[in-house]
Amino acid sequence: MKAGLDKDIILKTAADLADAEGIANVTLKALAEKLGVKPPSLYKHINGLEELNKALMLYGWKSLEKKVTRAAVGKSKEDAIRAIFYAYRDYVKEHPGVFEAMQWYNMYQSEENLQATEEIVAVLFQVLSAYDLQEEQKVHIVRMFRVFLQGFLMVEIHGGFGNPVSITESFDFSLEILLNGIENLTKGKSET
Numbered sequence: 001m002k003a004g005l006d007k008d009i010i011l012k013t014a015a016d017l018a019d020a021e022g023i024a025n026v027t028l029k030a031l032a033e034k035l036g037v038k039p040p041s042l043y044k045h046i047n048g049l050e051e052l053n054k055a056l057m058l059y060g061w062k063s064l065e066k067k068v069t070r071a072a073v074g075k076s077k078e079d080a081i082r083a084i085f086y087a088y089r090d091y092v093k094e095h096p097g098v099f100e101a102m103q104w105y106n107m108y109q110s111e112e113n114l115q116a117t118e119e120i121v122a123v124l125f126q127v128l129s130a131y132d133l134q135e136e137q138k139v140h141i142v143r144m145f146r147v148f149l150q151g152f153l154m155v156e157i158h159g160g161f162g163n164p165v166s167i168t169e170s171f172d173f174s175l176e177i178l179l180n181g182i183e184n185l186t187k188g189k190s191e192t
Contacts, residue, residue: 005037007045011055018056018097026052026097056101061116063098065123067091072123078179080127081145085175088149096157103150132186141182148174 013034018026028049032039046052071087072080092099121142128138152171161167 010045011059015098019095023097023100058116060098060102064091065119077130092153
């Protein structure tokens with residue numbers, strides 16, 4: 001057993017491997033090689049690839065939560081939403097492999113999974129509380145944000161936008177449409 005090897009070191013190394021080579025290439029063999037140990041040595045800290053993938057998913061959501069929360073602090077309404085979106089995008093560009101690990105999880109599968117995304121959702125709801133919206137509308141908007149961010153960024157990290165038009169401009173344009181939609185929704189309320 002390599003001295004100093006623990007679950008945190010294994011997880012950080014797995015995250016680095018996922019970001020460099022893609023989540024599909026994170027195997028116990030590749031991870032053990034990177035750590036300079038034999039694959040059976042990993043089982044003292046993790047119980048197989050499935051547990052490692054779950055740990056990477058949780059690690060990703062917790063890391064993203066910190067970045068998004070810091071970005072939103074001291075901002076409100078559109079400025080906070082823009083800051084959250086840009087922080088989210090920056091995180092995904094820095095951690096494409098971890099982002100892929102984060103995608104296919106069921107937040108309701110366990111309390112631990114639910115807690116992984118709870119803070120990001122709470123931040124979004126707090127930002128949306130500055131708007132005159134019903135709770136159900138906030139749920140719809142948070143879902144729309146999730147779908148946009150996860151979909152757009154997954155296509156982006158896989159090089160799926162072939163047109164020469166700036167991807168950043170497309171991201172900004174889409175974000176402005178979302179913000180205008182929220183603003184129009186609240187204006188419609190005040191005019192009735």
